[in-house]
Amino acid sequence: TAVCNATGLVPQSGGLAFPPASRFELAQVCKPKAAGGMLEQAGVTEVVSSVFRDGRDVPHHLALGTYVVVEGETDYARRCFKEYAMLPDQSGRYAALYRPIHMIGLELGISVASAALRREPTGAPTGFRSDVVATAKRALKRGEVLDGEGGYCVWGKQVPAERSLAEGLLPLGLAHGVPLKRDIGEGESLKWHDVVYDESDIAVKTRRDMEAAFALSSGRSDACLAPMAAR
Template sequence: MNLHRLLQARVANGKSVKVGLIGAGKFGSMVLAQAKHIEGYHVVAVADLDIPKARQAFDRVHWSEAQYSANSIADAHRDGSTWVTDDAAALFQDDQIEVIIEATGHPLAGVRHAMAAIDAGKHLVMVNVEADVLCGPYLAKRAAQQGVVYSMAYGDQPAAICELVDWVRCSGFELVAAGKGMNFAPHYRYSTPDTVWGFFGWSDEEVAAGDFNAKMYNSFTDGTKAAIEMAAVANATGLDCPDRGLDFHPAGLQDLAQVFKPKSDGGRLDKPGLVDIAASREPDGRVVLNNIQYGMFVTFRAPDQYARDCFKQYGLLTDDSGWYGSMWRPFHLIGLETSVSVLSAALRNEPTGCSNTYRADAVATAKGDFAAGDYLDGEGGYKVWANAIPATLSAQHNALPIGLAHHVKLKRAIRKDQIVTLDDVDIVDDLDLHQIRLAQRKMLSKT
């Protein structure tokens, strides 16, 4: 509740929080949209491989051309404007930039940018959940060693879930489950970029008229994005993924506490302490009443009869017994809120969610039967979906993480719904990432 006061104090001293942004896509555009409205919040430089597209992002969010026409990073510092470049390394090398926002969405580039930023002594806000679930625990440890903050991005669902989890624990309740809503039914699992628009109910004409990325939308549809985000939440909170992967239990607001409690108490969880998804569709496709498709939630148990009575007295939505309650946030605004993470890192030296443990993984799982010699096409593609499972099981399987499943060749055939292993594919590139993954495996949490 004090971030704005801290920012005002810095402004009163004639200083600003200086930020570097990597990636000017949708998320980056949303970051820029709000940055110009926050006094003392200076986006010094934006790095994107496509400079003309980055400039279009500024135009789209109503920046004047003069605001993003600095000829150098030195000019940007001097007159409070923004420099646009295709060289991310220039942001790391600048002595005055305090916080880097990594918003490329590319897992391999994200990890490498994070490493460079951390080693340069910059705080890192990792918008790129794909990179975080791939190597987040290793990056968080490295950041701590360097004395900088490694943080999830506020406004995205994982950070909002972490905030709810923190509220439960700081209030003295027993945390039972945490998760988010999602438009999902079981048959969505095998969606491809060719079929994805049918799940949104959009016509070919509507798709042609918009700026839509079929693989990105398919990642949301087939459950891959959910697996990535819930594995990241598990690593940040110490919760677990179900051994078989996320169950996607259909549940509306009125049902959260009833559904997301242990089976031993009439719920649907194998045990307390799990992450999962509140699906907004029944298995037959019907829309769930009062679903939380865009929201996040936690369920928790009263520690004693007095707290249980208070649940009832203050109108908390509970299960039938009254012992289990739920709390939720109905919406999240993605990059429009990410300044909270930036300011928290710069002014409080504190992350808004951080992958401190290695408890979960998002692993590549076959969408069909494929022969040796075929190439996998990664997140949101035709060949694999991601399953969120405990990291201990990922290690036992020697599983291929979804972030390393793009354009890799199969050495042997795989079958539908099989977890793809590192032994199934040719590893010829990205060896630095594989070395980081091996180092991260040594951090495996067995508790």
């Protein structure tokens, strides 16, 4: 979601599918369906799984890494895929670059120092394109108190921001310590009106202000962040 909001990539309509793939299969799997892959379209985000659906480990998986799949639009670009030992798909038109380790804990301190001392952000949102909404891990009962990310009640599902705003979906980050007002079925995405929340909470107020700002932007999920900054 952060990648979408900072780069211009968009989420797939059904969110992340987590297809199993080794690092050698990234370009074959993570390309548009029209080209023989599993993505809804070009220019979207996806996460690959390190285990098959039956629980077996994927050989040469990328559990702790990051990757990007690019399309070579010219003969020269596609020739470079081979010359630079990239990992192409079967057609040779798509290729993957990857890092085997994502050292987020070590990198975080550098990002904080860079932003605070040099006013240089590692990344910054340019629009509201993607959201992560609370989705029931199991059947939930009225009166249960949600325990947030990593708990037993909900998991985070990536959805297009436009849908999140239109349906009033509850962001995962605010699905903690709030009781349910009705029963929720397994796999159902929660909405604001499904929970009792504190309207005076600073995090809730900030989120609601953001939603209001983008709702006023003619429903455009790629709207500039300026309206929110001016509030």
